[in-house]
Amino acid sequence: MEQFARWFAEAAGEHGAAGLPEANAAVFATASAAGQPSARTVLLKGFDHRGLVIYTNYTSRKGRESAENPFGSLVFPWYALQRQVVVIGAVERVSRAETERYFTSRPRGSQLGAWASHQSEIIESRESLDARAARLAERWPPGTPVPTPPFWGGLRLVPRTVEFWQGRTDRLHDRLRYRRAAEGTDLWVVERLSP
Numbered sequence: 489m490e491q492f493a494r495w496f497a498e499a500a501g502e503h504g505a506a507g508l509p510e511a512n513a514a515v516f517a518t519a520s521a522a523g524q525p526s527a528r529t530v531l532l533k534g535f536d537h538r539g540l541v542i543y544t545n546y547t548s549r550k551g552r553e554s555a556e557n558p559f560g561s562l563v564f565p566w567y568a569l570q571r572q573v574v575v576i577g578a579v580e581r582v583s584r585a586e587t588e589r590y591f592t593s594r595p596r597g598s599q600l601g602a603w604a605s606h607q608s609e610i611i612e613s614r615e616s617l618d619a620r621a622a623r624l625a626e627r628w629p630p631g632t633p634v635p636t637p638p639f640w641g642g643l644r645l646v647p648r649t650v651e652f653w654q655g656r657t658d659r660l661h662d663r664l665r666y667r668r669a670a671e672g673t674d675l676w677v678v679e680r681l682s683p
């Protein structure tokens with residue numbers, strides 16, 4: 489994760505350089521138990537030696553798939569830097585305490601939005617969604633803390649491999665893949681892949 493932290497800081501502009509817009513946006517892929525894949529953009533909200541954390545609705549498609557088939561992949565497409573990072577690993581839920589800490593930090597509108605959205609379900613109309621949001625805003629008026637929805641929380645991708653791709657001339661790119669030497673260890677084998 490140290491190498492990821494270096495590249496992430498460069499993408500986010502943490503060294504004084506201009507950062508990429510939405511450097512923390514990544515495509516998160518999951519698959520059903522039958523192996524049918526699906527992917528969508530999410531925002532990375534934290535990472536450390538344990539893995540990379542995103543937040544979502546557990547009843548959404550990604551939430552359901554990662555529960556029935558606990559593996560996933562995150563792709564960071566940092567085109568302006570000619571870089572890409574591909575993380576593949578196991579997916580687990582973050583602790584309730586960690587989810588609550590993050591949920592509490594979100595703007596009130598987003599907190600109510602999480603309650604209002606039965607994410608990935610078919611809805612009748614925009615009006616029905618707005619009406620539900622309005623009812624929830626009355627249930628928790630300004631000044632009242634909005635509780636964390638039980639169906640909402642963090643997912644942690646625990647990396648098995650992390651590939652760092654750096655674009656180079658003539659399509660002869662650098663690809664360095666860090667592979668965990670054994671599950672549960674923080675020892676990594678670095679392998680160079682053909683571009």
Ligand SMILES: Cc1cc2nc3c(=O)[nH]c(=O)nc-3n(C[C@H](O)[C@H](O)[C@H](O)COP(=O)(O)O)c2cc1C
Nearest residue numbers: 513528529530531542543544545548549550551608
């Ligand atoms: C830039 C961007 C960031 C997003 N971040 C998140 C996120 O962090 N969590 C989330 O649940 N949905 C996020 N979304 C919406 C998802 O892409 C997706 O539409 C939603 O989560 C439902 O996905 P699913 O039905 O495949 O589970 C984001 C969309 C965009 C375009």
Ligand code: PXP
Nearest residue numbers: 530531533543544545594598607
């Ligand atoms: C539905 C949804 N949930 C969660 C997020 C995560 O970001 P935030 O916690 O900053 O709203 C996003 C970001 O677009 C989102 O669209």
